[in-house]
Amino acid sequence: MASLTRAVTRLAATGRQAIRSIATTTPVSGHGDDVMEKWPADKFDNHFINYLSRPEIDGWEVRKALTELHDYDVIPDPKVVEAGLRACRRVNDFALAVRFLEAIKIKCGNQKNRDTIYGYIVKQIEPVLKELGIDTPEQLGYGEPEFFVPQPEYWWEKKWYKDYGYDKQPNFQY
Structure with a gap:
C-alpha cells in the first residue's frame, strides 16, 4: 500500500511517468486461478x-x-450453448x-477433437x-476460408495447408 501511495504522490508531481510505474509495480490479481477449482461444473453451467x-x-x-x-479454459456444455444461442436470438444478433459457434469450434482444438x-x-x-433459425458456420460456408491462397514464403501459413487440404493437391510444394 505504501508503494501505491508513493506512486500516486509521484503522479501528482510528475504526471505521466507515474502512470507507467503504477502499471509496472502493481501485482496482477487472480494470476493462476483456475475456474474449475472455484466452481463445480454444475454451478459454473448454472451461472x-x-x-x-x-x-x-x-x-x-x-x-x-x-x-x-x-475466456475460461473450458468448452461449454450444450446446455450453456443453447442458453447463449437463445440470448443471441432474444437480442436479435444473428452474427453473434x-x-x-465459431469460437466453440476453435476451442475444440485440432481436427480430430474438432x-x-x-x-x-x-x-x-x-x-x-432449427427452432431459432440459426445456421452453423459450416452451413453458411464459413467452414473453409473463401480467399485463402497459399503463399510458401510465409512460414506461419504452412500449418493451414494441411487443415484446408492444399497439401493433397498435385504439384503443390511448400
Whole structure:
C-alpha cells in the first residue's frame, strides 16, 4: 500500500511517468486461478445459463457473458450453448450467434477433437438451432476460408495447408 501511495504522490508531481510505474509495480490479481477449482461444473453451467436466460438482457450483456465464457479454459456444455444461442436470438444478433459457434469450434482444438467434440455439441443443440433459425458456420460456408491462397514464403501459413487440404493437391510444394 505504501508503494501505491508513493506512486500516486509521484503522479501528482510528475504526471505521466507515474502512470507507467503504477502499471509496472502493481501485482496482477487472480494470476493462476483456475475456474474449475472455484466452481463445480454444475454451478459454473448454472451461472451462465441463469445469466443468459434473463428476459431483460441486452446485447452488451450477452456479449459480455459470451466473452467471459470464452475466456475460461473450458468448452461449454450444450446446455450453456443453447442458453447463449437463445440470448443471441432474444437480442436479435444473428452474427453473434454464428461467431459464438465459431469460437466453440476453435476451442475444440485440432481436427480430430474438432470433429468429435464440436460434432457432439452441434448434434445436441440441433433442435435449438432449427427452432431459432440459426445456421452453423459450416452451413453458411464459413467452414473453409473463401480467399485463402497459399503463399510458401510465409512460414506461419504452412500449418493451414494441411487443415484446408492444399497439401493433397498435385504439384503443390511448400
